[in-house]
Amino acid sequence: MTNLRWKILTVLAVFFIFFAVGPYPILAARYHLPSPGWLQEKQRKLGLDLKGGVQLVMRVQTEDALRLETDLESERLRDGLRTANIPANVVALNSTQFRVDGVPPAQDAAFRTSANEVQTNFERGSASNGSYTFTMRPNIAQNLRAEAVVQARQTIERRVNELGVTEPTITQQGNEQILVQLPGVTDVERAKQIMGSPGLLELKIVERVAGTKEELLTNGQPPEGMEVLPGTGGLGDAGTMYYLVKRAAAVTGRDLRNARPSLDENNRPAVSFTLNTEGGRKFGKVSGENIGRQLAIILDGRVQSAPTLEGRITTDGRISGSFTPEEVSNLSLILRSGALPATLTYLSEQTIGPSLGADSIRSGVMASVVGLALIVVFMLVYYKASGINAVVALLFNLVILLGLMAYIGAVMTLPGIAGFVLTMGIGVDSSVLIFERIKEELEAQRGVRAAINAGFSRVFLTLMDTHVAALISCAFLFQFGTGAIRGFALTLFIGLASNLFTSIFVSKTIFEVELANRAQGARLSI
Amino acid sequence: MHIFKNTNFDFLRWRWQAIGLSWVIIIAGVITLATKGIPKGVEFAGGTVVIERYEQAVSVDQVRQALDRNYPGGGQNTVVQAYGDPAANMVLIRVPQVGAEAGSSLTVEAQKVEDALDKAGLGKRSREGAEIVGATVGEELTRKGILATVLSLVGILFYLAFRFQFSFGVGAVVATIHDLLITFAFLAFFRYDISLNVIAAILTMTGFSTNDTIVIFDRIRENLRGMRRDSMPHIINASINQTLTRTVITSGTALLTALALFFFGGEVLHGFAFTMVVGIITGTYSSVFIAAAIVSLWKGTAPTRAAAHAPSVAGAPAPQQPQRKQKPQRKARAS
Numbered sequence: 001m002t003n004l005r006w007k008i009l010t011v012l013a014v015f016f017i018f019f020a021v022g023p024y025p026i027l028a029a030r031y032h033l034p035s036p037g038w039l040q041e042k043q044r045k046l047g048l049d050l051k052g053g054v055q056l057v058m059r060v061q062t063e064d065a066l067r068l069e070t071d072l073e074s075e076r077l078r079d080g081l082r083t084a085n086i087p088a089n090v091v092a093l094n095s096t097q098f099r100v101d102g103v104p105p106a107q108d109a110a111f112r113t114s115a116n117e118v119q120t121n122f123e124r125g126s127a128s129n130g131s132y133t134f135t136m137r138p139n140i141a142q143n144l145r146a147e148a149v150v151q152a153r154q155t156i157e158r159r160v161n162e163l164g165v166t167e168p169t170i171t172q173q174g175n176e177q178i179l180v181q182l183p184g185v186t187d188v189e190r191a192k193q194i195m196g197s198p199g200l201l202e203l204k205i206v207e208r209v210a211g212t213k214e215e216l217l218t219n220g221q222p223p224e225g226m227e228v229l230p231g232t233g234g235l236g237d238a239g240t241m242y243y244l245v246k247r248a249a250a251v252t253g254r255d256l257r258n259a260r261p262s263l264d265e266n267n268r269p270a271v272s273f274t275l276n277t278e279g280g281r282k283f284g285k286v287s288g289e290n291i292g293r294q295l296a297i298i299l300d301g302r303v304q305s306a307p308t309l310e311g312r313i314t315t316d317g318r319i320s321g322s323f324t325p326e327e328v329s330n331l332s333l334i335l336r337s338g339a340l341p342a343t344l345t346y347l348s349e350q351t352i353g354p355s356l357g358a359d360s361i362r363s364g365v366m367a368s369v370v371g372l373a374l375i376v377v378f379m380l381v382y383y384k385a386s387g388i389n390a391v392v393a394l395l396f397n398l399v400i401l402l403g404l405m406a407y408i409g410a411v412m413t414l415p416g417i418a419g420f421v422l423t424m425g426i427g428v429d430s431s432v433l434i435f436e437r438i439k440e441e442l443e444a445q446r447g448v449r450a451a452i453n454a455g456f457s458r459v460f461l462t463l464m465d466t467h468v469a470a471l472i473s474c475a476f477l478f479q480f481g482t483g484a485i486r487g488f489a490l491t492l493f494i495g496l497a498s499n500l501f502t503s504i505f506v507s508k509t510i511f512e513v514e515l516a517n518r519a520q521g522a523r524l525s526i
Numbered sequence: 527m528h529i530f531k532n533t534n535f536d537f538l539r540w541r542w543q544a545i546g547l548s549w550v551i552i553i554a555g556v557i558t559l560a561t562k563g564i565p566k567g568v569e570f571a572g573g574t575v576v577i578e579r580y581e582q583a584v585s586v587d588q589v590r591q592a593l594d595r596n597y598p599g600g601g602q603n604t605v606v607q608a609y610g611d612p613a614a615n616m617v618l619i620r621v622p623q624v625g626a627e628a629g630s631s632l633t634v635e636a637q638k639v640e641d642a643l644d645k646a647g648l649g650k651r652s653r654e655g656a657e658i659v660g661a662t663v664g665e666e667l668t669r670k671g672i673l674a675t676v677l678s679l680v681g682i683l684f685y686l687a688f689r690f691q692f693s694f695g696v697g698a699v700v701a702t703i704h705d706l707l708i709t710f711a712f713l714a715f716f717r718y719d720i721s722l723n724v725i726a727a728i729l730t731m732t733g734f735s736t737n738d739t740i741v742i743f744d745r746i747r748e749n750l751r752g753m754r755r756d757s758m759p760h761i762i763n764a765s766i767n768q769t770l771t772r773t774v775i776t777s778g779t780a781l782l783t784a785l786a787l788f789f790f791g792g793e794v795l796h797g798f799a800f801t802m803v804v805g806i807i808t809g810t811y812s813s814v815f816i817a818a819a820i821v822s823l824w825k826g827t828a829p830t831r832a833a834a835h836a837p838s839v840a841g842a843p844a845p846q847q848p849q850r851k852q853k854p855q856r857k858a859r860a861s
Contacts, residue, residue, distance in 0.1 A: 348656040367791040371783030418726040429776040462744040473678040481673035
């Protein structure tokens with residue numbers, strides 16, 4: 001008897017816990033019942049196809065990150081060679097290779113010493129007529145690619161958080177893809193603009209300014225250590241000029257501590273930024289050495305403005321141009337979140353209007369309720385009193401499913417509802433199997449208690465086989481599926497596990513309670 | 527109450543007719559797919575889907591004409607259909623993938639469609655939803671989907687071979703493949719888009735079908751131990767008959783739920799519900815007629831050598847079988 005008491009307690013405890021986490025917050029929200037805050041937070045999240053919003057899948061162009069590194073290292077080597085007075089030419093070949101030409105044979109040894117540092121990441125090819133080709137090591141390249149994707153994801157996350165989206169999802173999919181879900185967002189274009197904008201800020205000293213690109217080039221190439229950048233092409237400060245600037249930036253966006261909208265001296269919208277200590281020191285040195293010259297403020301490779309340095313500046317600066325208030329606000333956001341390490345290409349995009357999502361929920365729920373009601377009616381009619389056991393087990397299963405999904409924060413999508421339906425079906429099937437077997441046992445003239453026990457224990461084997469087979473499928477689906485299919489697999493997995501518990505343990509406990517209170521020799525209503 | 531009590535249908539007798547019927551449907555499906563192409567949803571084929579809600583009633587023809595006149599490339603490859611509740615005045619427009627997968631061109635496609643609509647002056651509209659998918663995403667999804675399905679089938683084959691007999695594994699896998707082919711055939715007949723929701727439905731009904739099949743196999747396995755002197759076909763038939771009540775109830779309730787989804791579930795769930803309905807009917811049919819038939823064919827029809835083959839059920843509590851043949855003996859013991 002005490003054994004039975006323990007079983008009843010277990011069943012009630014499990015029910016209470018899962019009900020509290022799963023269905024209760026939903027009911028509380030709807031009917032304004034009291035409930036603690038932390039419980040509400042755990043409430044089941046709705047997928048985009050039910051809530052409405054935007055989903056984007058993008059690929060990170062990791063080649064960019066590789067090219068950046070190659071440029072950086074080749075620049076460093078160039079500076080090193082200059083310091084060592086080796087008159088060689090450094091040429092960038094592609095995103096992972098660069099070549100050094102014209103190393104005088106006499107200084108070969110000196111060259112090799114200078115090149116030592118670069119060789120940690122780059123493999124030096126053998127010389128041919130004083131030319132060396134440097135290729136990035138494969139493991140370094142792989143690391144850079146992986147890092148680029150992680151950094152891109154983090155940057156996007158920061159930007160999305162600044163956008164103020166509630167419960168966004170930003171995850172890495174595979175090696176180079178990022179999935180972004182923004183519930184409740186309707187302005188796709190703004191979201192894409194903010195997420196995809198490179199946001200690279202650079203401050204470089206201007207050598208010369210000219211009206212056309214050609215005037216700044218010597219023999220079709222910019223002088224060593226320099227590059228030509230266009231202005232923004234619009235009205236305002238920089239306009240249609242071209243700038244010859246030092247390639248190495250004095251200060252970059254990484255040295256930023258803050259950026260916020262403000263007004264310039266003509267009361268036009270501008271972005272004020274503050275550098276951190278290190279950035280302030282670098283900026284102070286560069287500005288101090290270049291008083292009287294122009295400083296180009298470059299955003300994503302275009303010169304926004306080029307004010308003249310009138311004094312030494314340390315930490316504060318301002319970017320002005322022909323900005324609208326909205327552009328200024330976007331720009332501050334992008335600068336605050338850091339630059340993207342690589343460009344993004346959009347692979348897919350999906351928007352669901354909120355009313356469409358609400359429609360889907362309503363119809364889906366109503367249909368499920370109708371289906372469930374039909375099942376309940378049938379079970380009660382066919383199995384009479386024992387049908388109650390089956391119905392209780394089924395509802396219990398649903399409560400556990402909802403509770404667990406709410407607890408792990410799984411998102412409910414339409415394919416997830418499919419997993420629900422399958423779980424309900426398998427739940428019904430389990431009960432039917434058990435009850436039919438009990439009937440068979442009763443017909444074979446076994447006692448009621450023996451029939452019930454035999455029914456449950458025999459069918460346990462069957463249920464193990466069916467559930468394990470289904471779980472195998474589940475595992476593969478979860479492993480190889482993406483997004484929504486994964487949600488289906490997860491719902492199914494949880495549903496199957498909880499079904500084993502409810503169809504066998506819970507149902508049997510109810511039978512045992514019934515047996516304990518039953519008169520001796522009475523027929524079982526089944 | 528019993529639905530079926532001590533029935534004795536000879537299911538195996540109809541196996542060749544059943545297999546024949548299945549082949550007819552499958553071949554018809556293949557021909558339909560070959561001639562009309564696979565109706566791939568946007569997730570798989572790539573392209574743009576736009577759902578617009580109009581304030582005034584707008585007919586599908588008007589929209590199609592608007593696209594024909596104003597959309598670059600005309601309206602040939604576009605699909606236009608009414609969507610959802612007629613009172614809502616919603617239209618679904620689908621445009622195939624054009625050009626590379628680059629992000630900006632995808633949004634531009636949706637804009638082009640809307641521009642074409644606006645030029646025709648059909649009234650005020652608002653975008654209810656849009657989906658734009660580059661072709662590579664679709665390919666990857668298809669590839670991974672097929673891989674996952676194949677691996678699942680292999681996994682089930684091995685598990686059943688281990689727990690039952692190899693022929694049972696083969697029977698289950700063949701039945702599942704049969705279900706997949708027939709479901710795709712029906713989707714082709716009725717021109718339903720193969721979208722992500724449809725795939726979820728297919729997976730669901732595959733799960734159901736396997737469930738059914740394993741229950742029948744379980745009964746066969748049990749009877750192989752109990753009815754040793756009977757022939758395999760007799761055992762198989764007996765097993766199916768014994769589980770007939772359960773099969774009908776389970777499939778019946780599942781079918782009821784699927785029908786409820788089909789009629790009340792709303793537009794978005796329509797493809798899903800249809801697939802479920804087809805899948806449940808096919809799944810039951812395949813479990814009863816196909817799976818067991820394959821097992822029987824595989825093993826030949828010799829008297830059972832079950833004693834040598836029946837695997838030990840490791841670790842499970844030894845179930846007490848209702849020994850019908852020994853009933854008189856038990857009664858004697860009890861008294």
